[in-house]
Amino acid sequence: MIAQSDIPRLALASRRSILTKLNNGLWLPVAVVLALVVFFSLATDSFATLRNFTAITGQAGTLLIVCLGTTFVVLMGSIDLSVGAIVLLVGAASVIILNATGVGWLVLPVAAALGAVLGLANGLIYAFGRIPSFVVTLGSLSIFSGIALQILEGRAIQFTVPGFEEIAIGQLIPRLPNIALCALIAWAIVVFIAERTRFGRFMYLIGGGENVARTAGVPVRRYKIYAFALSGLLAGVGAILAVARLGAAGPSLGQDLLLNSLAAIVVGGTSLAGGVGGPQAR
Amino acid sequence: MLDNGLNLMGVSQYSQMIVKGMVVIGAVLVSRESAVASVVK
DSSP states (O other), X not given: OOOTXXXXXXXXXXXXXXXXXXXXXXXXXXXXXXXXXXXHHHHOTTTXXXXXXXXXXXXXXXXXXXXXXXXXXXXXXXXXXXXXXXXHHHHHHHHHHHHHHOOGXXXXXXXXXXXXXXXXXXXXXXXXXXXXXXXXXXXXXXXXXXXXXXXXXXXXXXXXXXXXXXXXXOOSBTTBOHHHHHHHHHHHHHHHHHHHSHHHHHHHHHHHXXXXXXXXTOXXXXXXXXXXXXHHHHHHHHHHHHXXXXXXXXXXXXXXXXXXXXXXXXXXXXXXXXXXXXXXXX | OHHHHHHHTTOOHHHHHHHHHHHHXXXXXXXXXXXXXXXXX
């Protein structure tokens, strides 16, 4: 039971906690976003409108989902350069499956599983081959892109299932596209994983010092594989939502995700050296 | 958001790449500076 006299003290503590967070690095992404909003609002009339808010949230949905997975990989001091290629391959395969079977939204778990398998392949080669992650994922980027372009035969393939686009561009909440809603749900789940589970704590520990983590009894290799699989899984989810939003899978799908995801992760406060940051600034 | 704002301003695709690269490098520099400052404190 909280005594009446404790309430001002608790409020002060909460305010201090927010200020501490702002001092500890949360201020940077918040300041960047606020500065951009102010700048673009002044620069163009069409920026600060509800219609544009809907467009921005829709565009950012895929990026957020992909970043959430890649954040764990960066957090443990590695890097995943293949997320864009995973999005391309999963998107291409999903459209083929969708058009062949007409399963509708059930293709979502299939895409997630396919993404997880591709991420798992990255993780297994990285962890057991003891090859630097940027080399492994640079190689897999090329392999996955090559397979995807073979599937697509260099052209965009539209899906033929009517209403499938609703999982991305429909609006369960007015003005908020479903893809953005999915991204927010994914963010909440990933923050919970990072903050409240053993997996999340081990990611920080491995990123902070791999040898220390190993000495402390953390199964480093296994958790590295898990991180890559999770990154692939979320890239798969992002891929199918991107396809649903665009109406097709084309050769340029996921092309800009490599730079944008790493930029978003770094600007969001996660150190490329690992161990600092995460899906929610701490 | 950066893409969206730059598109609405009519900035060309190539110039957008330059701006995005500068924002990324700037953000990393600022975050490094603040990390160094917090260690010094």
